[in-house]
Amino acid sequence: MIVPQLVFWVMAVIAVLGGVGVIASRQPIRSVLSLVAVMLALSVIFLELSAQFVFAVQVIVYAGAVMVLFLFVVALLGPMRERATGRLRFQWWLGILVALVFGGFLYGMLNGLRFRAPAKVDLSFFGTVQQIAAGLFTTYLYPFELTSLLLLVAAVGAIYLSRGGRTASEIQREEEDRSA
């Protein structure tokens, strides 16, 4: 059957076009929406690779929550257009050069890849919520608990950073109110 390859190719084309859109569009809002397209295309490929739970998490948490956070920030900061020329103009060529060299390394690695024989696993249960949960709550319990600590620290840090501190003029006005 040709269907798995067809689905993969369609999603791969969408993902690559979205990736080009992320780095090529001048307005941040278009970059964010292109990244949402990339994530949804990748989530379909996850489903093909029998990662059902990661598929659901990708759609709900990543495309649903993280990207909405990005959209909120874009809406909060207003339209930001990038100027055509920056202060470091050689950066552009250097960046392309570094990426090309890095791409050459990745291509070489991909060509030299020797796949190991897969384990004998019943594929109808592979990647289900039960199996993920069995892994997360037994073997990888400590890393799992540590990620919850990481999320707590990130939440506290975000609240601390965005707690509207008073500006100098506001403090002065409060002092004037108190003396009046």
Add this chain to the structure above:
Amino acid sequence: MPDYGQIPVGTGTLDARLVLGLGALLFILGTIGVLIRRNPLVILICIELMLNAVNLTLITFAAQLRNLEGQLFALMTMTVAAAEAVVGLAILVDIFRVRDVDDVDELSELKG
């Protein structure tokens, strides 16, 4: 010797090299974005693109080896990416409250 790179998908198979190549391509696109874009928000978005490419690679190897650890690692990566996005955006909003920045090269006050 059988080709272990063929991942069974439904009724057919999928070549793991194709999926790994897609992951590498998306990672390079993200790298180019981080290197040549100057808007701090777009740089954060490009980092998210790179993290997604890495997730795709992890899940491809998990499917090829029939080993669930790749998927668990991908879930951990998603958690770290969410934390990174939250803190990065908070810092960005904090900077923008003081002044408008449309080029990360303008943030050079710490230069010695």
